[in-house]
Amino acid sequence: MQIYLPIAEMPVNIFLILFLGLATGFLAGMFGIGGGFLATPFLIFIGIPSSVAVATSTNQIISASISGLLVHLRKGAVDIRIGGLLIFGGFIGSLFGVIIFRMLENIGQIDISIALIYVIFLGAIGIAMASDSFKIILEKKYNISWNKKSKLLWLINKIEKLPCKSYFPKSEITISIFVPIFISIGIGILVSLIGIGGGFLMIPAMLYILKMPSSLVVGTSLFQIVFIASNATLLQAITNHNVDIILSSLMIFSSAIGAQFGTRVGYKMDADIMRSFLAILLILICTKMLFSLFSEPQDLYKVEVLK
Amino acid sequence: MRIIALLKTISILINSRILILIGLLFFVCKTNCYANPIISGISSNEINIDTQFKGSRILLFGAKRDAGDIIIVVRGPKKSFLITKKEKIFGVWHNGERIRFEDSYSFYSLFSTSTNANTISDNLLYDFEIGKNFLKFNSFDKSSKKTKNDFKLQLIDQLEKKDLYLDKSYEINFLDETLFKVFLDFPKNIIRGTYLIEIYLIKDDNILSFQSIPIYVNQVGISAKISDFAKDQDFLYGLGAVILALLVGWIINYLFIKFIGK
DSSP states (O other), rough: EEEETTTEEEEHHHHHHHHHHHHHHHHHHHHSSSSSHHHHHHHHHHOHHHEEEEEEEEHHHHHHHHHHHHHHTTTTTOOOOHHHHHHHHHHHHHHHHHHHHHHHHHHHHOEEEOHHHHHHHHHHHHHHHHHHHHHHHHHOOOOOOOOOOTTHHHHHHHHHSSSEEEEEETEEEETHHOOOHHHHOOOHHHHHTTSSHHHHHHHHHHHSSOOHHHHHHHHHHHHHHHHHHHHHHHHHHHHHHHHOOOOOOHHHHEEEEEEHHHHHHHHOOOHHHHHHHHHHHHHHHHHHHHHHHHHHOOOOOEEEEEE | HHHHHHHHHHHHHHOHHHHHHHHHHHHHHHHOOOOOOOOEEEEEHHHHHHHHTTOOEOOOOOOOOOSEEEEEEEOOOOOEEEEEEEEEEETEEEEEEEEEEEESOEEEEEEESSOSSTTTTTTHHHTTTTTTTOOOOOOOOOOOHHHHHHHHHHHHHHHTTTTTTEETTOOOOOESSSSEEEEEHHHTTTOOOOEEEEEEEEEETEEEEEEEEEEEEEEEEHHHHHHHHHHHHHHHHHHHHHHHHHHHHHHHHHHHHHTTOO
């Protein structure tokens, strides 16, 4: 069954979009990521103009995230104070990101920049997370102890010297308020560069840099994504007029359902196993991006219609 | 016929196709030595894009009262195109040279009773932009002529793949010696705007008759309301999109708790 999209100016198959929403919603609820990194490339793949795909994904992310967030809120698994600081930094970061995006777009290198950022960050984080969670799983199972010397020691030393230390009772950590703000500025820049919610970057940052307990990480990540994605949707609607509400409605509906299932599955799963699943997912996407960088494109020429 | 040739040369100097057409119409009206040798009509001059739009087909029919070849051209609204060539550096593919073509047809289809090349000169085809090889793709970029031509061919190729450029020589059906009909196909991915059907009767490298019929491609119903609202009330539209997402997320969550459990 086909439906015509008024902003993308083309028809799509309803069931295909509903299924895509369901899948991204499931991932969102389970891992605390928005699922934009999955939805955006897929929408582009089925022929939606990339600007519409990016803008519409941000709208869809809101519903998947709020749906998952409410479940976590009910279980008290959200650190609102840290989340608030992350939102503050995220807003600043996305402003810088938009400026850098325009610059790269003007010199025509936005595509390769996006692909490289994806490969570098996904690869590094994926591998680090995978090795870390496998170690923990093995440790639990066979009682093997590993030499736990953190490779980020210099970074953690620096972080401890930062001023304005504050205690966050929910997560039971004491850190400088600048740490979450700096992290989210950095992620905010990347988010507006690659057009996704940034959950897959935020989760590892919360775990390894902020050292938040893994039970709070998913909920807090979803909490900040709701705000970042709302802000992004509004900005896209005002500046570029490319949020397609028919397309996003279909995805909003199905991803909210998907998120409910995802959250429930996530709670039943062991945190370490879940973390290793996310790591594998990141590595898979990274490998796919890496291949696309080196493989010959189907069309040597790319055609864009300008407004 | 000489007057047409004269008008043609004048217009080449000014490089304006429209002037020729105006001149031609003026000529036809003024001399009135014969009735218009081609009359035609279409089944509809409106294409309405609603949420169920899957493309559209319009029937063009007409009668030819004089010898010559019929050429029918459909031109879509003009848009600018940016074509980027992928290049390889150290095995990595990235965006290389880019060329921007200004004001080119977003849709172009051609039907004819002849192979063009036999009876009609390239000059005439070029002046009236008849046939995809004779379309003017203007670019202000500083690339070489050869590069621009390569990029142009690629653009046409990709538009053909999307069914936006169609070349259907010999596809005009004659019901008898004078009556003909053509089905004009508009694919599902056409953009909104005014499309122009042009019907030429050409004999011995001269245009005997010319007729132009507009087709209006509009969005209607909810589809049109949405796209207008998105542009006119962008803030409210964006806010609506955000609230809708929050509301749906919240309602689904509520329904799940109620019927499926925590």
